Amino acid sequence: MADTSVSPAHETHEHGHQDDTTLWEGAKAPFKASYGKLMMWYFLVSDAFTFAGFLIAYGALRFSTPTWPEPDFVFASFPFVQAHWPLIFVTFMTFVLIFSSVTMVRAVQEGHRENRNGVVFWMLMTILGGATFLGSQAYEWTTLIAKENMTVTQNPFGRHTADGVYVNPDGSEAKLPDGSPKAFHQGESYLLHFHGGKASGLAYHDTSKPGEVMMQHEGLKLKYTSGPYAGQVREAEMGPKAFGALFFFITGFHGFHVFSGVVFLTIIMINAASGLYAARRNGYEMVEKMGLYWHFVDLVWVFVFLVFYLL
Amino acid sequence: MAGHQTYEEQKALVFRGLLLLGAITMIEVVIALLAKGHLVHGIKFSEGFGHYLYMLLMIGFSLYKAYFIIFFFMHMAYEVRGLAISVLLPTALLIWAIIAFFQEGSSWGARRKQIKEKNEELVKPAPAGAPQGYLLPGAAPEFVI
Numbered sequence A: 001m002a003d004t005s006v007s008p009a010h011e012t013h014e015h016g017h018q019d020d021t022t023l024w025e026g027a028k029a030p031f032k033a034s035y036g037k038l039m040m041w042y043f044l045v046s047d048a049f050t051f052a053g054f055l056i057a058y059g060a061l062r063f064s065t066p067t068w069p070e071p072d073f074v075f076a077s078f079p080f081v082q083a084h085w086p087l088i089f090v091t092f093m094t095f096v097l098i099f100s101s102v103t104m105v106r107a108v109q110e111g112h113r114e115n116r117n118g119v120v121f122w123m124l125m126t127i128l129g130g131a132t133f134l135g136s137q138a139y140e141w142t143t144l145i146a147k148e149n150m151t152v153t154q155n156p157f158g159r160h161t162a163d164g165v166y167v168n169p170d171g172s173e174a175k176l177p178d179g180s181p182k183a184f185h186q187g188e189s190y191l192l193h194f195h196g197g198k199a200s201g202l203a204y205h206d207t208s209k210p211g212e213v214m215m216q217h218e219g220l221k222l223k224y225t226s227g228p229y230a231g232q233v234r235e236a237e238m239g240p241k242a243f244g245a246l247f248f249f250i251t252g253f254h255g256f257h258v259f260s261g262v263v264f265l266t267i268i269m270i271n272a273a274s275g276l277y278a279a280r281r282n283g284y285e286m287v288e289k290m291g292l293y294w295h296f297v298d299l300v301w302v303f304v305f306l307v308f309y310l311l
Numbered sequence B: 001m002a003g004h005q006t007y008e009e010q011k012a013l014v015f016r017g018l019l020l021l022g023a024i025t026m027i028e029v030v031i032a033l034l035a036k037g038h039l040v041h042g043i044k045f046s047e048g049f050g051h052y053l054y055m056l057l058m059i060g061f062s063l064y065k066a067y068f069i070i071f072f073f074m075h076m077a078y079e080v081r082g083l084a085i086s087v088l089l090p091t092a093l094l095i096w097a098i099i100a101f102f103q104e105g106s107s108w109g110a111r112r113k114q115i116k117e118k119n120e121e122l123v124k125p126a127p128a129g130a131p132q133g134y135l136l137p138g139a140a141p142e143f144v145i
Helices: A004-009 A035-064 A088-112 A116-147 A242-274 A276-280 A285-310 B007-035 B049-073 B081-092 B094-110 B112-120
Strands: A157-159 A164-167 A189-195 A198-205 A213-217 A221-224 A233-235
Touching (some): A035 A242, A035 A285, A035 B081, A035 B094, A088 A116, A088 A285, A088 B049, A116 A242, A116 A285, A242 A276, A242 A285, A276 A285, A285 B007, B007 B049, B081 B094, B094 B112
Antiparallel strands (some): A164 A221
8 A cells, every 4th residue: 555656646736735645545636636626527517418408498499489589578677767678687687797706716816825814705795796696686587477477387478470460459450640550560579468367458569669668458459461361360479488487497597506606605605714724725625616616607697698688 | 727827917817807708798788789779770680691690699709708717717728638628528519419409499390380280180980880990891901021
């Protein structure tokens, strides 16, 4: 066991905690990384596959559906502001995560310098960032559920692909003040707000005038003016059902990662403050491993942001 | 990474990363709003060729952000080559998953009508008293090897 001829093979750790362990005692670290760090990387690979599975399911279902909600109509609310601000709030959320990622890098760097106060301060900043993100997500979900009536099984957001004109409850065509038909055009979005299982009205948003509701009447119907359904009158339909389920499951799974991240960050921050990692003299490696996880959460958000909000 | 950079260089990298990621996100959002006609009245390029250009830009920017986070924030650039390969190579398999499942999705979308018809197709029940798996009148069983 104490075969001294193999001792030069062991790797010196970058923080210089050199000891006399031999190969048999695990002195040679594969890929020059510690066990914990390597396993964190492989955990993240497996997690990336889980998220990729979700996002690929989103893409496949979206491609299989003739219509899909327009993100700039779905995600357009902002706290305290009664306005149609497409994508602005979710951009704020993205910035919060980027900031918290940056403060996490600072915590890891201070850890390498064995600066306990620096580690605790920057980890606290990271925790605040994570908590802000969770609060923002709670606001976003609350708005979508309570105001827009979107649930896991119901999606009030749709997108028309055929030209249509609105029909009044008595069957006559809805007219604009100048006498022309009140029509919507290919690719334009509409919103339906359902309350207690019944349609309480139809709000039609014109894409060229954001935020302005052009009409909102009880029991309005829809008549196609061109395309394969020309002449047919339709009830306004709900948007593709899968959207609600996909949105809540994917952002929920990501939010759960952020939540567990905040919990672990708090535990590790308290441990760092207590001097536990300083005593280990390994450059606050636990903070570094936590950093990997936290950056991964940011990384996943890059793609959630891409597929749900940008594309 | 501690052996590669001084403390000042590390702090500079963090600042550069913040600016870079923030700037890319801003550019993405501005392009998204511009493309969908929210920013300037009358300007819109979210249909036809412009739509593909838009999607390509967004995916490109996101991939660059992912690269930056993995290589500099997660220090993959300073790890041993083998570690980088063992993490990135399996992830690259996802490219095939994306192609295959998106193809599956579009095929499903293209055949929605057919799938609906097949789902609603009714099978005529055999007349009462008829043997199960009956032959057409006059037909003789034929075995082909």
